[in-house]
Amino acid sequence: MSEQLIENFFGNQQETIDAENYRCGFVAIVGRPNVGKSTLLNHLLGQKLSITSRKPQTTRHKILGIVTENNVQAIYVDTPGMHKREPRAINRLMNQAAQSALKDVDLVLFVVDGLKWTPDDDLVLEKLSRVETPVILVLNKVDTVTDKESLLPYLTTLSQKRHFSEVIPLSALRGHNLTTLHELVGRYLPYAPPMYAEDQITDRSQRFLAAEMIREKIMRQMGDEVPYDLTVQIESFKVEGRLYRIDATILVERDGQKAIVIGEGGQKLKTIGQAARLDMEKLFDSKVMLSLWVKVKGGWSDDERALKSLGYGDI
Numbered sequence: 001m002s003e004q005l006i007e008n009f010f011g012n013q014q015e016t017i018d019a020e021n022y023r024c025g026f027v028a029i030v031g032r033p034n035v036g037k038s039t040l041l042n043h044l045l046g047q048k049l050s051i052t053s054r055k056p057q058t059t060r061h062k063i064l065g066i067v068t069e070n071n072v073q074a075i076y077v078d079t080p081g082m083h084k085r086e087p088r089a090i091n092r093l094m095n096q097a098a099q100s101a102l103k104d105v106d107l108v109l110f111v112v113d114g115l116k117w118t119p120d121d122d123l124v125l126e127k128l129s130r131v132e133t134p135v136i137l138v139l140n141k142v143d144t145v146t147d148k149e150s151l152l153p154y155l156t157t158l159s160q161k162r163h164f165s166e167v168i169p170l171s172a173l174r175g176h177n178l179t180t181l182h183e184l185v186g187r188y189l190p191y192a193p194p195m196y197a198e199d200q201i202t203d204r205s206q207r208f209l210a211a212e213m214i215r216e217k218i219m220r221q222m223g224d225e226v227p228y229d230l231t232v233q234i235e236s237f238k239v240e241g242r243l244y245r246i247d248a249t250i251l252v253e254r255d256g257q258k259a260i261v262i263g264e265g266g267q268k269l270k271t272i273g274q275a276a277r278l279d280m281e282k283l284f285d286s287k288v289m290l291s292l293w294v295k296v297k298g299g300w301s302d303d304e305r306a307l308k309s310l311g312y313g314d315i
């Protein structure tokens with residue numbers, strides 16, 4: 001009886017995982033802020049995982065997004081946008097995180113924004129000059145390029161800047177050419193069995209994802225005066241069957257910012273909470289009860305110790 005069970009177990013495994021033909025590896029997604037790295041990751045995953053907004057430097061952590069399809073498991077590392085100015089500790093940590101993501105990967109996707117080349121793109125290119133890993137140039141946001149004739153000469157100019165293993169124009173937002181990209185990625189990954197379960201999409205905790213979703217909603221709701229100066233801390237995260245009870249605190253630098261985040265009669269905070277809750281319910285496939293508070297904690301974004309206590313130490 002148990003012999004049969006063992007046989008069944010291994011028999012089934014062999015059917016689902018063809019280890020000899022399997023490819024699995026790490027892919028870093030790099031590029032200056034706002035080129036669409038997080039959007040690309042989300043659309044490759046077919047799920048909202050990495051937060052996006054129109055404001056640059058939305059991403060502060062590297063996130064693993066795992067895409068498993070057709071005997072290929074691509075483990076994507078989304079990196080904070082690299083940028084030249086490092087006025088505060090958080091900017092230094094973000095740049096360090098982006099650079100460390102380039103080590104120990106099998107492939108790098110260098111994402112650029114349409115025909116818009118800036119000095120920050122040169123900075124990324126400079127960092128890539130020390131990388132021996134194959135690099136695919138991803139020209140994102142092609143949907144915004146009105147003069148299609150200029151695309152090919154532009155790609156030729158970019159290809160002269162360094163050797164790219166492949167060059168692919170796509171639109172992350174519209175989902176154009178993403179299947180081709182996934183196929184190309186597969187060709188550069190080593191033959192190896194999958195590292196994660198085939199239905200796993202990230203190694204990040206639900207707690208972390210919940211905090212990121214709240215932060216995204218604040219960034220979308222707020223004017224320029226607040227976003228870079230705040231962070232979200234999850235105080236309590238309880239799962240009771242299909243019900244999640246989440247308490248979170250939004251930390252801001254100044255009293256004035258607290259008033260802005262809360263809004264008149266608490267209206268702004270309510271909108272933020274509602275939008276974040278709906279996203280969480282989708283991602284966790286459960287009902288979510290979310291309580292939000294706003295607290296003033298001056299100086300956190302320039303204080304390395306405070307940053308570490310808020311979870312930025314391991315980026």
Ligand SMILES: Nc1nc2c(ncn2[C@@H]2O[C@H](COP(=O)(O)OP(=O)(O)OP(=O)(O)O)[C@@H](O)[C@H]2O)c(=O)[nH]1
Pocket residue numbers: 031032033034035036037038039040051052053054055056057058059060079080081082140141142143144170171172173174
């Ligand atoms: N038109 C168009 N917009 C896009 C495309 N991809 C991303 N965007 C938009 O570009 C903006 C920035 O996208 P993000 O994905 O947050 O960019 P990011 O590179 O991750 O930014 P950081 O977190 O700052 O590094 C958002 O408003 C996206 O909707 C695209 O293919 N076409």
